[in-house]
Amino acid sequence: MLWDGYRRDLGGKPTAETMGYTGKAVLAHFGAYRPDQITTExxxxxxxxxxxxxxxxxxxxxxxxxxxxxxxxxERNRLIEAAPHIERPAKPTPKERYLSKEDVAKLIESAEAPHIALAIHLLFATAGRVGAVLDLTWDRVDMERGTINLRLADARTRKGRAIVPINRGLMAALQTAREAALSDHVVEWGGKRVASIRKGFEAACGRAKLTGVTLHTIRHSAAVAMVSSGIPITQVAQYLGHSNPSVTYSTYARFAPEHLADAAEVLDFVKLRAAR
Structure with missing residues (x-):
């Protein structure tokens, strides 16, 4: 089956896991058709x-x-002659949702399990993706130099992962976690790597009464916090692991306090009147 073949080809990429869920509905609808029978209708x-x-x-x-x-x-692997056109509904405009530092602190306090609290703290303080945080091992946490290396050795997981400094609040949390560590992974449960924190995270959101929050919201919130505090876009891009700062600029420039300030001055006709 083409669907399963593509999933296997993806290997350990997150999309392969997601397709295990999306495939249930897609295959139920399209599974009886050959690729050349799939139409826009x-x-x-x-x-x-x-x-x-x-x-x-x-x-x-x-x-x-x-x-x-x-x-x-x-089609690329010559398993079919030509890929059919797959029409999709327009991608909805994403909801603008980010948390303040006070919200993040409340969220950490609302986590019942220590590994959930630590994971949330790491997500915000490193601006890392959840996969990078759950992959993090103690050998990549340098307490003396005060840095965390979110990268793995293989090229596949280097994309979008950075080496970032450890702030004082995170350092204290890491020192506590290191003393109680039972495995090589920073975020652990019962001495084993944690596969997912989704349930614990959603429960913490509920207790903190924060709605519309996803795990990615934390990374987004970290970026907004940096930019709105005046951190240069180039530094934020490095923190986020973006290889192209223009991506960071297009997403977060509007949160910079000086953004469009010069343009606003050009449109100030009150100054023009005063000069007459």
Whole structure:
């Protein structure tokens, strides 16, 4: 099956795991058709049925995106003659949601398990992705130099991962965790690497009464906090592990306190009147 073949080809990438969930709906709808039988109307019918069942437009966009990627992979590997056109509903505009430092502190305090609290602290203080934080081992935490290396040796996981300094608050949390460590992983439970913190994180959000918050919100909040405090975009890009600062600029420049200030001065007609 093409879907399973593409998942195997992805290996350990996060998309492979996600496709284990999205495939249930996609294959139920498209599984009986050959690639050359997939039409625009079939894609539209899928989108209508899924959204009528209460599935968000964003989720449907992702599901059909996985189908499109599968077909493209199959064509590239000459498993099919040509990839069909997969029409998707427009990707919805993402909701602007970020947390203040006070919100993050409340979230950490609301975590019942120590490893959840530590993971949230690491997510914000390093601006790292959840996969990087859960992969982190003690040999990449340099207490003496005060740095954390979120990168792994293989090239696949180096993308988007940085080497970042440890602030005082995180240093205290890490020292406590190091004393109680039972494994090589910084975030652990029962002496083993933690595969997911989603349930514990969502429970902490509930207790802290924070809505519309995802794990990625923490990384986004860290970036907003840095930029809004006047940290140069180039430094924020390095912190986030962005190889191209223009990506960081396009996403976060509007949060900089000086952003568009010069443009606003040009439009100040009151000064013009005063000069007359």
């Amino acid at each position: 079939l894609c539209r019918a899928y989108a209508r049925d899924r959204m009528a069942a209460g599935i968000s437009q964003g989720s449907v966009h992702t599901e059909l995106g996985h189908l499109r990627s599968t077909m493209t992979w199959a």
